[in-house]
Amino acid sequence: xxxxxxxSSWADDEVTALRxxxxxxxxxxLLPHEERYAEQKYVDREFWYKAGELGLLCASIPExxxxxxxxxxHDFAVFDAQYGLGDTAFGNMVHSGLVxxxxxxYGTEEQKQRWLPGMASGxxxxxxxxxxxxxxxxxxxxxxTAVRDGDSYVINGSKTFISNGKHADLVIVVTKTDPAAGAKxxxxxxxxxxxxxxxxxxxxxxxxxxxxQDTAELSFSDVRVPVSHRLGAENAGFGYLMKQLAHERLIxxxxxxxxxxxxVAHTVRYTKERKAxxxxxxxxxxxxxxxxxxxxxxxxxxxxxxxxxxxxLRGELDGATASMAxxxxxxxxxxxxxxxxxxxxxxxxxxxxPIARMYADAxxxxxxxxANEVMKELxxxxx
Numbered sequence: 001x002x003x004x005x006x007x008s009s010w011a012d013d014e015v016t017a018l019r020x021x022x023x024x025x026x027x028x029x030l031l032p033h034e035e036r037y038a039e040q041k042y043v044d045r046e047f048w049y050k051a052g053e054l055g056l057l058c059a060s061i062p063e064x065x066x067x068x069x070x071x072x073x074h075d076f077a078v079f080d081a082q083y084g085l086g087d088t089a090f091g092n093m094v095h096s097g098l099v100x101x102x103x104x105x106y107g108t109e110e111q112k113q114r115w116l117p118g119m120a121s122g123x124x125x126x127x128x129x130x131x132x133x134x135x136x137x138x139x140x141x142x143x144x145t146a147v148r149d150g151d152s153y154v155i156n157g158s159k160t161f162i163s164n165g166k167h168a169d170l171v172i173v174v175t176k177t178d179p180a181a182g183a184k185x186x187x188x189x190x191x192x193x194x195x196x197x198x199x200x201x202x203x204x205x206x207x208x209x210x211x212x213q214d215t216a217e218l219s220f221s222d223v224r225v226p227v228s229h230r231l232g233a234e235n236a237g238f239g240y241l242m243k244q245l246a247h248e249r250l251i252x253x254x255x256x257x258x259x260x261x262x263x264v265a266h267t268v269r270y271t272k273e274r275k276a277x278x279x280x281x282x283x284x285x286x287x288x289x290x291x292x293x294x295x296x297x298x299x300x301x302x303x304x305x306x307x308x309x310x311x312x313l314r315g316e317l318d319g320a321t322a323s324m325a326x327x328x329x330x331x332x333x334x335x336x337x338x339x340x341x342x343x344x345x346x347x348x349x350x351x352x353x354p355i356a357r358m359y360a361d362a363x364x365x366x367x368x369x370x371a372n373e374v375m376k377e378l379x380x381x382x383x
């Protein structure tokens with residue numbers, strides 16, 4: 001008897017078909033270039049256009065803005081496909097999962113028509129610049145400022161750990177428009193990088209894992225941006241961020257669940273092929289028990305995520321539950337990948353094996369989108 005393949009409750013036939021198409025695309029267009037992308041620290045720009053042509057960008061954005069016209073489940077299917085193959089290089093989670101939805105939720109009709117079609121085609125790559133050298137999870141400590149000057153804002157400051165930073169054509173900058181007001185003085189301003197005098201992309205960061213993902217430092221020196229590029233109301237940015245962070249944390253959880261399943265699948269294949277003491281490694285009781293426990297943890301993680309996705313699709317996912325999902329699934333991802341790597345023996349420590357890259361990639365999941373310690377504080381406040 002074999003275990004039935006789990007199908008997520010939110011994945012109808014259309015969503016499942018999209019996931020299968022995305023998987024085939026990533027297998028043929030992404031995985032063969034993993035090593036090169038890791039060396040150059042970003043995926044080729046041409047890859048964004050190919051993904052856009054296939055409808056893998058902005059799948060949940062309405063068709064009137066160039067998107068796929070699907071639900072959030074369609075986006076999650078694409079992210080799930082990528083992480084289910086063990087890849088972390090393509091920054092679509094930020095592009096389609098975050099930036100596009102900030103524009104959709106808070107943009108004017110003119111802003112949505114201006115930017116979303118390009119994001120859906122791959123002509124425009126999106127990034128969001130929150131983190132600063134001196135401010136991570138504590139958004140109130142931001143120091144980047146945007147000073148009003150007639151019909152423009154003048155932005156000064158620096159940002160770090162910015163996904164899609166090198167290729168970004170649009171950057172949603174989280175900035176202080178009223179520094180004296182603390183969190184109540186934050187605004188979101190979109191910078192079109194092509195014509196932005198004073199905007200500069202710094203070094204591409206050398207990370208422990210996620211080697212192929214475009215992650216950069218950005219600096220703003222008297223960057224002048226039209227007031228019409230502000231998202232939503234002035235000084236209302238903190239509330240927008242808090243609302244969208246639950247969505248961001250669910251995206252991390254979806255990716256964590258997929259990566260955990262991928263680690264188990266890789267390990268099952270390896271231990272059934274690898275011989276030790278005259279028999280497959282899988283035949284040893286310790287190996288079987290370890291994998292059984294890891295497979296169970298992966299399933300629990302997936303089912304929890306499925307429930308959260310269902311809640312989110314109904315508009316019922318609260319911040320505390322999203323924090324639970326992010327913290328739990330990323331902790332489980334780290335535990336399972338570590339245990340799986342052990343079963344590869346010395347080969348598990350070699351970067352040519354996917355499990356080694358998965359091990360390095362998993363570590364940051366407990367840090368970004370709000371460190372897990374912050375998640376626990378948010379959960380505790382809800383109790």
